[in-house]
Amino acid sequence: MANMVKRLLFTTTRLLxxxxxxxxxxVFARWGLYLWGKTNRPPWRSWxxxxxxxxxxxxxxxxxEIVALYHWGHGRQKILLLPGWNSRASHFRNxxxxxxxxxxxxxxxxxxxxxxxxxxxxxxxxxxxxIQAVGDKHGPFHTVIxxxxxxxxxxxxxxxxxxxxxxxxxxxxxxxxWLFERFTEIVQAPASVREQMQHQVEQLLGDxxxxxxxxxxxxxHLAHRPAMIVHxxxxxxxxxxxxxxxxxxxxxxxxxxxxxxxxxxxxRHPSAVKPVIQFITE
Numbered sequence: 001m002a003n004m005v006k007r008l009l010f011t012t013t014r015l016l017x018x019x020x021x022x023x024x025x026x027v028f029a030r031w032g033l034y035l036w037g038k039t040n041r042p043p044w045r046s047w048x049x050x051x052x053x054x055x056x057x058x059x060x061x062x063x064x065e066i067v068a069l070y071h072w073g074h075g076r077q078k079i080l081l082l083p084g085w086n087s088r089a090s091h092f093r094n095x096x097x098x099x100x101x102x103x104x105x106x107x108x109x110x111x112x113x114x115x116x117x118x119x120x121x122x123x124x125x126x127x128x129x130x131i132q133a134v135g136d137k138h139g140p141f142h143t144v145i146x147x148x149x150x151x152x153x154x155x156x157x158x159x160x161x162x163x164x165x166x167x168x169x170x171x172x173x174x175x176x177x178w179l180f181e182r183f184t185e186i187v188q189a190p191a192s193v194r195e196q197m198q199h200q201v202e203q204l205l206g207d208x209x210x211x212x213x214x215x216x217x218x219x220x221h222l223a224h225r226p227a228m229i230v231h232x233x234x235x236x237x238x239x240x241x242x243x244x245x246x247x248x249x250x251x252x253x254x255x256x257x258x259x260x261x262x263x264x265x266x267x268r269h270p271s272a273v274k275p276v277i278q279f280i281t282e
Contacts, residue, residue, distance in 0.1 A: 014188045021193040028189065029196035033204070036183050036197075037121045039113030040086050048090035051097075055108075060137070062130050068116040069134065070108045073100035077142040079280070080134065080164065081108035084148025084171070088115030091264075094273050095145060102281060107138055111150075124153060124176070124213055125205055131157045139163060143280045147171060147267055148238065152179075155218035155250075158225055167227040168276050170266045171235055174215040174242040174249075215242075216249035227253040228279040230272050237263035254279070 013035070021028040055070035070089050079099050081092045089108025096106050110117040111127050131153060135141070141164035146154045151172030157163045173179055180201065184194045202209060211217055219227075227250050231243030240257060247255040258272050266272040 014186075017193065018188040018190065021190045025190075025192035025196045028193045029200055032184065032187060032189055032193060032197045033200050034121065035187065036180075037123050039120055039122060041088075041114065042086060047093060048088075051090050051093045060130075060133055062112065062133055063126060065112045065126075066118040067112060067130050067133075068110040070110075072096050072106045072108075073104055075100075075103040075105045077103075078105045078107060078138060080131075080139070080141045080144040081106065082131065082144060082146035082150030082153060083109070083111065083114060084146075084150050086114065087147060087150075090115070091147070091267050092145070094268050095276070098273065098277050099280070102277070104142065104280075107134065107141075109134060123204065124149075127153050128157060128160075131163065132161050135161045135163050140165070142166065143168060145170065145276070148173070148263065152213075152215060155215050155222060156213060159218055159221050165225070166280065167222075167225060168279065169215075169227065169229045169243075169246060170272070170276075171231055171238055171263050172215065172229070172242065172246060173238045174246050175210075176213040177210045178242075215246050219246060219250035219253070223251040225252060226279075228256065228276060229253055230256045230258065230266050230276060232258045232261040232263070232266055232272075234260060235263045 017028060052070060055072050058069040058071065060067050060069060081089055083089055083091060088110045092108060099106050109130060111130055112119040112122040140162060143166040144154055144164040145168040147170040151169035154167050154169060158167060206212065229243050229247050231240045233240050243255060247253050256275055258266060261269050261272060
C-alpha cells in the first residue's frame with residue numbers, strides 16, 4: 001500500500017511539472033528545489049541495528065539540526081565514513097567490521113535528514129558543514145570513505161578542510177550540474193522551471209557552484225593525496241563514466257571497476273571491500 005501511494009505521488013508530481021510548470025515557473029522552481037533536497041529514510045534492518053548497538057554514540061549541532069555520530073574501535077588512526085543520499089553510517093557495516101579488526105577507529109555520520117539525525121532536507125553546503133565540524137573535532141583522519149553523494153563531497157572537503165591523508169570514492173558522481181539535470185529530467189520539469197530552479201540553486205550555493213563542487217575541478221588540486229575510486233560497470237544510478245573521469249582528473253588515484261554490484265553493493269561485497277581495505281592499510 002505504501003509503495004502504491006509513493007508511485008501515485010510520483011506520477012502526480014511529474015504530471016504537475018510537465019503540464020502546469022510553464023504557468024508559474026518560479027513557484028514550481030521553489031517546489032523543485034525543495035524536492036531535490038528532500039530526504040527519505042529507508043526501513044531499518046536488523047543487521048544495521050546490531051552494528052549501531054556496538055557503537056559509541058555522539059551528537060553535534062549544525063545549523064539548528066542534530067547530527068548523529070558513531071564511533072567504533074579505539075585505534076590511533078581514524079577512518080571517516082560519509083554515506084550517500086538516503087543512506088546512513090550503518091550501511092558501511094562490512095567496512096566497519098574489517099577496519100576495526102585491523103586496529104582503526106571508525107567514525108560514521110548520519111547527515112542531516114538521514115538515519116538518526118534530525119531534519120528532512122539538506123544540500124551539499126550543509127553536508128560539507130557537517131564534515132567540517134566532524135573534522136575539526138575528531139580529525140585529521142587517515143582515510144575518508146564516501147559513497148555516492150558522500151564521495152561527491154570528499155574532494156572539496158580535502159581541499160578546504162585538510163580532512164585526511166587518503167580518500168576512497170564509491171559509486172560517486174562527478175558533476176553537480178549532472179545531478180541537477182538528472183533530477184529535473186526525472187520530474188519532467190519544463191525549460192522555464194529548470195531555468196528558474198538553476199537560478200535559485202545559484203542563489204543558495206553561489207554563482208560558481210557548478211564548477212566549485214565539480215569533482216574533476218577539485219581533484220586537480222589533490223596531486224599529493226592518494227585516492228581509490230570504486231565503481232560498478234552496471235551502476236544504473238551513476239554511470240561508470242563518472243568514475244573514469246574522476247580517475248583521469250585525480251593524479252594519484254587508482255580505479256577499480258567491479259561487475260554485477262550496481263550502485264549499493266559496493267558497500268558490502270568482498271570484491272569491492274577487500275581491495276579498499278588493502279589500499280587503506282598499505
